[in-house]
Amino acid sequence: MATQAPACAIKKCETSSCATCHCCKKNLCLDHLKEHKDQLNAQLVPLANQINTFLDGLEHCTPASSSSFKELEQWRIEAHKTVDQFYERMCYELFEERKNKPMEKLTTIRNTLDTLIRKQGATHENIDSLVNDMQLIEQEINGLKNIQVNLRPLVIDVNSVIQSNSSNR
Numbered sequence: 001m002a003t004q005a006p007a008c009a010i011k012k013c014e015t016s017s018c019a020t021c022h023c024c025k026k027n028l029c030l031d032h033l034k035e036h037k038d039q040l041n042a043q044l045v046p047l048a049n050q051i052n053t054f055l056d057g058l059e060h061c062t063p064a065s066s067s068s069f070k071e072l073e074q075w076r077i078e079a080h081k082t083v084d085q086f087y088e089r090m091c092y093e094l095f096e097e098r099k100n101k102p103m104e105k106l107t108t109i110r111n112t113l114d115t116l117i118r119k120q121g122a123t124h125e126n127i128d129s130l131v132n133d134m135q136l137i138e139q140e141i142n143g144l145k146n147i148q149v150n151l152r153p154l155v156i157d158v159n160s161v162i163q164s165n166s167s168n169r
């Protein structure tokens with residue numbers, strides 16, 4: 001005599017099982033085995049739909065759609081401002097500020113000269129002193145025109161943009 005097949009694992013089903021499902025190891029009758037398979041297969045379509053949704057989402061995922069983009073954009077604007085401010089400061093310190101001294105000296109010399117012209121009282125010492133002062137100022141002006149700057153390219157520290165995405169490890 002053949003041994004009796006175990007009962008179907010589905011509650012209230014009184015039919016004997018005809019097979020054991022490989023995925024869940026349950027003994028099932030033919031009807032319930034079919035129902036079980038249909039239920040599993042029915043889950044495939046929603047998964048396929050989800051894949052399409054994800055693909056669509058990724059396709060439309062641009063930097064601008066990310067919340068961090070605004071922060072990065074703000075960082076860019078601030079960085080440009082910092083570079084501009086540094087440039088302005090260097091322009092002032094290297095060129096504008098250095099013009100002040102020779103300009104002040106020239107004003108003083110011109111006042112002296114005006115007085116001498118008005119009084120028509122020039123001496124040899126006056127002329128020698130004025131010529132000497134003018135030569136020194138000429139050297140200062142030439143120096144201003146030939147200022148050398150050694151510039152190195154600006155290197156951005158990538159660590160200044162810290163990614164904090166815990167799911168991206």
Ligand SMILES: [Zn+2]
Nearest residue numbers: 021023024025
């Ligand atoms: Zn199963």
Ligand SMILES: [Zn+2]
Nearest residue numbers: 008013029032
């Ligand atoms: Zn059954």
